Amino acid sequence: MENTLQGRPALLLIDIQQGFDEMEYYGGERNNPQAEQRAQELLAYWRENKLPLFHIQYSSRDPRSPLYPSKKGFAFKEEARPLPGEPVLVRSVNSAFIGTDLQARLHAENIDTVVVIGLTTEHCVSTTTRMAGNLGYHTFVISDATASFNKTGVSGQHFDAALVHELSLATLQHEFATVLTAQALLQQLRVPVAGS
Template structure:
């Protein structure tokens, strides 16, 4: 799969919200501390080339969640804050396609290529990427513009954020998406 500016790829920024700054709440350890900076660099590149951008915002229905609309953590991080004219898609589940009009918007604009960045690799990023692939979009997932947290296994074992991230990418690679880097996109867009 190839990608270029002429393909009019859409940048999908998933859940890059302030709540994810609270490491303890999410498990205590995180990988890829440059993920948001890389996502911000790609957002600048997309804006410069006047390519489509979609901001996805998780609005948890759980009142105590840091991602609930009543909490400051629901806000987008400043580095990827939407500007006027950039659509914001609000969701309350792991996929940006469920309960939203994202697919309709993409199809109305005849967008067939998606570039996905955001948080977290093994949850909303993975679920959205899987659905994008199943819908037939030519999907690119940016490995260094995504991140996750450590997880406890069913036996109580602590799995590192790096391992969770790498296995999530491995399970998506060449089946649901092409895994790329920020540098790759900077060279091709």
């Protein structure tokens, strides 16, 4: 996988929605409490530099879910609230590429590099990243702009959120994407390209 950014990278903000504040529904605890702040910093950079970005919103089909469209949790968190004119793609599955025109939009803008942030690392971030890698995009996941929840294993064992997060990232690194911190990503973006 590429470890440096190419072209005009698109920022994919995955499900940064208020419903994830209802932590008991998702496993009781999560890691990376600063994930939304890192996401906000990256979003600010993308906006300032007029780079392409896409807000991805999960619309649960389960009426019990905090992300069900009629519930307040469906709304975006303040840190990642879309501005007028910014694209919002809504889907009801884990991948941002299914049920949306994301791939067509990226193709129309000749974008071959995507940066994935948001919630949650083990579900929609991972699924979107895997698909992006399989579709041939240069794909980057920002480790401290994503977060996971506690999980219960199939045999009842407990896996804490930090472990879930690290293992999820480990399964993506090299095979599907390059994993970077927000600071490392911004350092790359701010380095002038030779000859420019």
